[in-house]
Amino acid sequence: MTAAVFSNPILAGLLGDEELSSYFTAESDIEAMLAFETALAEAEAAEGLIPAESAAAIAARAAGFAPDIASLADGTARDGVVVPDLLRQLRSDLADDHAAALHKGATSQDVIDASMAMRMQGVSLVLDRRLAALVDGLAEWSIAAADAEVMAHTRMQAARPTRFQRKLSAWSDPLVRCRLRREEIAPRAFALRFGGAVGDRASLDGKGDAIAARVAEILGLWSAPGSLHTDRDGIVEFGTWLSLITGALGKFGQDVVLSLQNEVGELALQGGGGSSAMPHKQNPVGAEVLVTLARFNATLVSGLHQSLVHENERSGAAWTLEWMILPQMAMAAGAATRTAQDLLGRLSLAEATRTG
The missing domain is CATH 1.10.275.10 (Fumarase/aspartase (N-terminal domain))
Structure with a gap:
């Protein structure tokens, strides 16, 4: 540990x-x-x-x-x-x-927030690229699966047969929506937060708005009409987006774990994890990690909401909380997308499922 x-x-x-x-x-x-x-x-x-x-x-x-x-x-x-x-x-x-x-005319928060916005925007583009690859991979699997059927399970009990393509859609569609959400939240999540000492741009001789717009353009960030020093909802939206990514991939991982059970056997995994005591096993490590990362970010997103409480014109406490939580959430989303890509390449329908 x-x-x-x-x-x-x-x-x-x-x-x-x-x-x-x-x-x-x-x-x-x-x-x-x-x-x-x-x-x-x-x-x-x-x-x-x-x-x-x-x-x-x-x-x-x-x-x-x-x-x-x-x-x-x-x-x-x-x-x-x-x-x-x-x-x-x-x-x-x-x-x-x-x-x-x-x-x-600037203050420390302007510098640190701008650095965060630039780097988080870069993170979002990496994740979006990986989400696109996952959606494409699931679409290719759907075409290859054709009319194959698997047993649907409701409340953990066998229900009735359903097309495997429907299950693939349940894994893919949330990822598509995540990609769309990134575009929607970008103006708030990746905005230039700039306001000077107390957030009113008063030390810039009446040119604060023009200067802020120029800085945002140079840095590739979105321009905001105000400082956003204490308006942190865009940052929390980004954290929520990260949790939605890990949550969607956690559902994928959980379904894979259940489908790989020997008693179910609808999916096959190439290159599973080994056991120190039972060498015959192939443990679904990647799928389990996806579940873990989903639960991790679901826990942290509530902490990030605590950072919305920025008292008065600047908060040292709420601000520092962002530095502690947001990078971990981003890293968890990165690990989830990386793991899901690897896992997807190792999965296939079990022979009995393809021929059943």
Whole structure:
């Protein structure tokens, strides 16, 4: 047992996701924060708030920046956020006028929220690609299954025969809806949350909305009419979307486990997990993992709803809760899509089912 199952060198093979984990490294977070500061300077220069020379100097400094991670860790322990020490390090190699232009009119939450939005949007695109592959794979299986029938079960009891294609639709259709939901929630989930010290963009000389729109365009995020510092429903929608993905794949996994039982034998699994005591067994490990990940995210999504309670104009407590919960939910969805793709490639109708 370990505190970090997604990155543990042993358990990562079962529960991890190498592709998605790249979005949650300190390096990727810092890279995204630097992208925000560079975009902010570019936008402010375009609106005449800072000199173009300062924007160029900030971009050059960010491009060649090598952070002192130990100092960032100490600063975060002291300040509760990484940004003050990150800015101190960035300013240390800038001329005074350029250093003053860096981060002008922004606050720590703007930087951290922008980094999160950029990385979560990337995560969503990876998951969407995998969902598309799963839907295609299930469609191909449906064509190959033709008129094959399996026994339908209601309340865990044998009911009457039904076409296997109907069962495949029950696995595929929720994944299609998940793909559609991503498009629907994107403007809220991947919005630029930017408002300055108290969320009113008051330090930007009346150009806050124009600057925010420019920054959002540069970063590939959605532009919002306000700061969204305490409006976290879009983030919770994204967490709910992650749970819907794992839930849909959990249903797939649960059905597969039941269909693979020796007493049922409607599906066949190639390359199941072994047993230390019973070498004849092929355990449906991947299908079981899908059930586990569905239950895991169903538990965490309630915690993410707690982060909706952002008191007044900024919450340190609710905000930190997002950092703890959302990456785990994303990693669980990544592990589920990866596992489901592998499992789908190992499954087939049992011989008796195909010929029955």
